[in-house]
Amino acid sequence: MNEPSPAPSILPLELDGVCFEAGGTRLIKDISWRFEADRRTVVIGPNGAGKSLFLRLCHGLIKPSRGSVRWHGVEAAAPDESPANAGAWAARHQAMVFQRPVMLRRSVTANVDYALKLHHIPRAKRAETIERVLHETGLKRLAHLPARVLSIGEQQKLALARAWALKPQVLFLDEPTASLDPSATHGVEEIIEAIHNQGTRIIMTTHDLGQARRMADEVLFINRGRILESAPAKQFFEAPQNDLAQAFVRGELLWWNKGQDNRKHQPGDPTEGKPE
Amino acid sequence: MTDFTDALGAAAALVFGLDASLTEIVMLSLRVSLSAVAIAALIGLPTGALLALYRFRGRFFLVVSMNALMGLPPVVVGLIVYLLLSRAGPFGVFGLLFTPAAMIIAQVLLVTPIIAALTRQVIEDLWIEYEEQMRSLGAGPSRAMPALLWDGRFTLITAILAGFGRASAEVGAVMIVGGNIDHVTRVMTTSIALEVSKGNLALALGLGIILLVLSAGINGAAYIIQHRTKRWHA
Ligand SMILES: Nc1ncnc2c1ncn2[C@@H]1O[C@H](COP(=O)(O)OP(=O)(O)OP(=O)(O)O)[C@@H](O)[C@H]1O
Ligand SMILES: [Mg+2]
Secondary structure: OOOOOOOOOOOOEEEEEEEEEOOEEHHHEEEEEOOOOOOOOEOOOOOOOHHHHHHHHHHOOOOOOOOEEEEEEEEEOOOOOOOOOHHHHHHHHEEOOOOOOOOOEEHHHHHHHHHHHHOOOOHHHHHHHHHHHHHHOOHHHHOOOOOHHHHHHHHHHHHHHHHOOOOOOOEEEEEEOOOOHHHHHHHHHHHHHHHHOOOEEEEOOOOOOOHHOOOOOOOOEEEEEEHHHHHHHHHHHOOOOOOOHHHHHOOOOOOHHHHOOOOOOOOOOOOOOOOO | OOHHHHHHHHHOOOHHHHHHHHHHHHHHHHHHOOOOOHHHHHHHHHHHHHHHOOOOHHHHHHHHHHHHHHHHHHHHHHHHHHHHOOOOOOOOOHHHOOOHHHHHHHHHHHHHHHHHHHHHHHHHHHHHHHHHHHHHHHHHHHHHHHHHHHHHHHHHHHHHHHHHHHHHHOOHHHHHHHOOOOOOOHHHHHHHHHHHOOHHHHHHOOOOHHHHHHHHHHHHHHHHHHOOHHHHOO
C-alpha cells in the first residue's frame, strides 16, 4: 500500500445510527454522518462530549453498540483484525495520532520503523521513508535518541511522523496540540497541513478554536454524544445555528450542559439540564 | 578467631589457586543453575505474556498456582520432584534421580514462577499503555507480543537475574534430588553444607566467597541495567 500509485479510495466513511454504550451509559447517541473525500474535518465540543470516542468508533478501535460504520460501503473492521476480514483493507489505510503520544521504548528511528514493519513494508524501503518523515517533521537530529526522552511536543511530532510514514488515506488526530506551546502548535499544524497536501484526509478534534478556524474545511460540533451542528467551517464560525454551538464559539462556558444524565457531575454545578 | 583467619587464608588459596575440586563444583553449579534459568525463561516469558494478554479458561488457576509455587520453599519443591522422579514415581523410568538433570528440573520449578509472574506484570502494564496505538497500527496482542517483550527487556532481564539468584543460592531442592554425590551432583550450596558439617571450613568458606561474589555480581548487573536504561523507560 505504500506505493505512490494510489490504492482504491476507502472513502466515503459513513456512520449510520451509531450508538456506543459503556457501563450502562449511552455515551454516543445515534450519530449518522458521511465523510466525503478531500477535506479536513474538525470535531469540536466540550470535555467529555464524546469526541475521542467518536474518533475511536470511526477508526474501528471500538465497536458501536448499535448502528454501522462503513468504508466505501463495506462494513468496517477493527484495525487489528485479520486481513481475511472484508473490512480490514480499509483499516490498513488509516492511521491515528492519540491525545497522549504513545512512544515505544526504543529510539525515534525504531519507533517509525516498527510501524512500517507492522504494515509489511520491506526493510529495504523503510530506511528511506524514515529518513524522509523525520526530515519533514524536523526530528532528524533526534533520530537516535530514546523516544521517551523527547519533549511532549517532539513526541507529538514523532507520532505524526510515524503516522505519515504509513501514507494513510485517512488520518485521525485526537487533540494533536493539547499542551503544546504556540510555536510547537504551529509546527504541528504545518505538519498536518503537509500531510493533507499529500492527499491524506484529515479528521481531527481540538479545543483550540483558533486552530479549528485555521484548519477546518468542515466542522462537527458534538455535545453529550450527539452531533448538534455540522457545517462548512466558514459558515459554522460566522453564523452557528445551534445555540450551544453559538455559546461555544463565543467562548462562553458550557457549564449548563452538565445535565441530569451526566455521570461526571461536578459538585456545585447546577443540576438542571438543558433540554436537547 | 584464628580458626576463622586460617580458614580464610586457606579459602583464598583454594580460590586463587583454582583448586581442581573447587572448580569442578563451581562449574557444575553454574551449569545447573544457568540451564535451569535458561529453560525457566523459555517457559516463563511466554507464559507470563500469555497471562497478561489473553483472558482464557484456566487463567485464574494458572495465576494462582504460579503465585503459590513462587512462595514454595525449595525443600518442598525438592520433595515433589523427588517423588516424581523416584523409582516408584510416574517418571521413575527415566532414572533421573540423583543426576544434574534432576537438579535442573527442580530449579526450573523454582525459577519459572518468578519469571512468569514478573513478566505478566511487566507486559500487562506495557499493554495498557500501548494497546490502542498497537491496534491502530494493526497489531493485536499476538503480533504485539514480541515488541512488548522487547520493550520490557530491561525489567525482564532483572527478573531473570532474580531467578538466577534464587537458583544458585538454594540448597534444599538440589540436596534432595541431587543427593550431593561427589563429582556428580555436588554443587556449591550442598558442599558448603557438607564441608561445614565435616568441619572443613576452608573449602566451605572458599565456596561461600565465590557464592558471595556471584550474588554481588548479579545484583551489581541488575543495578547497572536499571540505572543505565532508565531513560529508555522514563
Ligand atoms: N470505557 C468507558 N466507560 C465508561 N465511560 C466512558 C468510557 N470511555 C469514555 N467514557 C466517558 O464518555 C464520555 C466521552 O469521552 P471522550 O473521551 O470521548 O470525551 P472527549 O470529548 O474526547 O473529551 P476531552 O475533550 O476531555 O478529550 C466521558 O464522559 C467519558 O468519561
Ligand atoms: Mg478526548
